[in-house]
Amino acid sequence: MTNATGGRLGVAVIGAGMMGADHVRRIDEVISGARVAAVADIDEARAQDMAAGIDGCGAYTDPVAAMSAPGVDAVLIASPGVAHEAALLAALERDLPVLCEKPLTTGSESALRVLEAELRLGHRRIQVGYMRRYDAEYLQLKALLDSGELGRPLMLHCRHRNVSVHRYFTDEMLINDSVSHEFDAARWLLGQEITAVQVLRPTPNGHAPAGLGDPQFVVFETDAGAVVDVEIFVTSGFGYQVQAEAVCERGTARIGEAHGLMTNVNGRWGGAIAPDFLARFTAAYDREVRAWVDATRRGRVTGPGTWDGYAVAAACEAGIEAQRTGRRVPVRMIDRPPFFS
Structure with missing residues (x-):
C-alpha cells in the first residue's frame, strides 16, 4: 500500500480547515513513511495555499477527485461532519x-450506512479519529484497568472544560462535539457499551453565549453496570482541561491533572x-497518525473503527x-456484527 514516491504512503487530506491543516503539517513534517499527495477543500484558494508548499501535492475542490489523484493510497478526512x-x-x-x-457521521442512521458498506466490502478500511486512545495518560489508565489490579471499575468521573466557544455553539454541540469524546473513551477504558444517558442542567454560566445551557452534567450507564459522569463546561474561561478518575473495587486512578512544571514565584505557586x-493532545495526534500510517503500509487497520463511530453516534442521539x-x-x-468483534 505504498506508491512510487520513495515508498511513502500517499495521503489525500479532505478538508483544509484547522484540523486538516494540522494533519497536513503533521504528515509533511512529523510522520515518516507518508506524504501529502492531495488536498481537497470547498475553498479552492485555501486548498491551493496548503498544497503549494508541498512537492507533488495537488489541490482540489472535489474530495472524489482528490482520492483519484495520482499517487493517492489512503485518505484522511478532516472536513465538517456533515460531509463525512x-x-x-x-x-x-x-x-x-x-x-x-470524529464524528464518523452526524447520526446513527448515516453511520449505519457506512458500517454496512464496509461490511459489504468484506474487510476493514476505516479508522475513526478518537485520539484520546493514543494519549499517554489514557493509555496508562487503560493498561491499569485491563490488568485487574484495582478490581472491577464501578464508576468513572470525567471533566471536560474549554476556555470558550464560538457564539454559534449550541446545546446539541455540547454532546456531539465534546461529550462524544467521553462516550468513546469510557467505552474503550471500560470495555463496555453505553446503554442509557441522562443530562442534568445547573444554572447556566453568565459568560456563556446566549441560549447555551453551559455547563451540563451528563450521566450514562453501561451494559456491565458501571456509571459514568461528565462535567461538560465549555465556557470556563481559564483553560482546556480533560480529566478522568476511575473508581474501582480496590482503589482509584486519576489522569489529566497536568502536573508538569510547577513554579513558586512572587508569593504564588502554580x-x-x-x-x-x-x-493538550498534540502528542496523541502524532501517535495516532503514525500508528495509522504504519498499519496502513502493512495492509492492516487498527484503532477505533466503524463500530465505534456508530456506537458513539447512537449515544450522542440519546444524549x-x-x-x-x-x-x-x-x-x-x-x-x-461479528465482523467488528
Whole structure:
C-alpha cells in the first residue's frame, strides 16, 4: 500500500480547515513513511495555499477527485461532519484506507450506512479519529484497568472544560462535539457499551453565549453496570482541561491533572493549563497518525473503527434527547456484527 514516491504512503487530506491543516503539517513534517499527495477543500484558494508548499501535492475542490489523484493510497478526512458520509462511501468504493476525524457521521442512521458498506466490502478500511486512545495518560489508565489490579471499575468521573466557544455553539454541540469524546473513551477504558444517558442542567454560566445551557452534567450507564459522569463546561474561561478518575473495587486512578512544571514565584505557586485541544493532545495526534500510517503500509487497520463511530453516534442521539426531555434515555443500537468483534 505504498506508491512510487520513495515508498511513502500517499495521503489525500479532505478538508483544509484547522484540523486538516494540522494533519497536513503533521504528515509533511512529523510522520515518516507518508506524504501529502492531495488536498481537497470547498475553498479552492485555501486548498491551493496548503498544497503549494508541498512537492507533488495537488489541490482540489472535489474530495472524489482528490482520492483519484495520482499517487493517492489512503485518505484522511478532516472536513465538517456533515460531509463525512459521502467521502467515506467514496473511499470504500475505491477500497482506500481511511482515517476519519470524529464524528464518523452526524447520526446513527448515516453511520449505519457506512458500517454496512464496509461490511459489504468484506474487510476493514476505516479508522475513526478518537485520539484520546493514543494519549499517554489514557493509555496508562487503560493498561491499569485491563490488568485487574484495582478490581472491577464501578464508576468513572470525567471533566471536560474549554476556555470558550464560538457564539454559534449550541446545546446539541455540547454532546456531539465534546461529550462524544467521553462516550468513546469510557467505552474503550471500560470495555463496555453505553446503554442509557441522562443530562442534568445547573444554572447556566453568565459568560456563556446566549441560549447555551453551559455547563451540563451528563450521566450514562453501561451494559456491565458501571456509571459514568461528565462535567461538560465549555465556557470556563481559564483553560482546556480533560480529566478522568476511575473508581474501582480496590482503589482509584486519576489522569489529566497536568502536573508538569510547577513554579513558586512572587508569593504564588502554580503551573500551566493548555489553551485548547490541539495543545493538550498534540502528542496523541502524532501517535495516532503514525500508528495509522504504519498499519496502513502493512495492509492492516487498527484503532477505533466503524463500530465505534456508530456506537458513539447512537449515544450522542440519546444524549441530545435526554437534554431536550430531561429524562433518562436508552441508547438504541443494533447488535454488534461479528465482523467488528
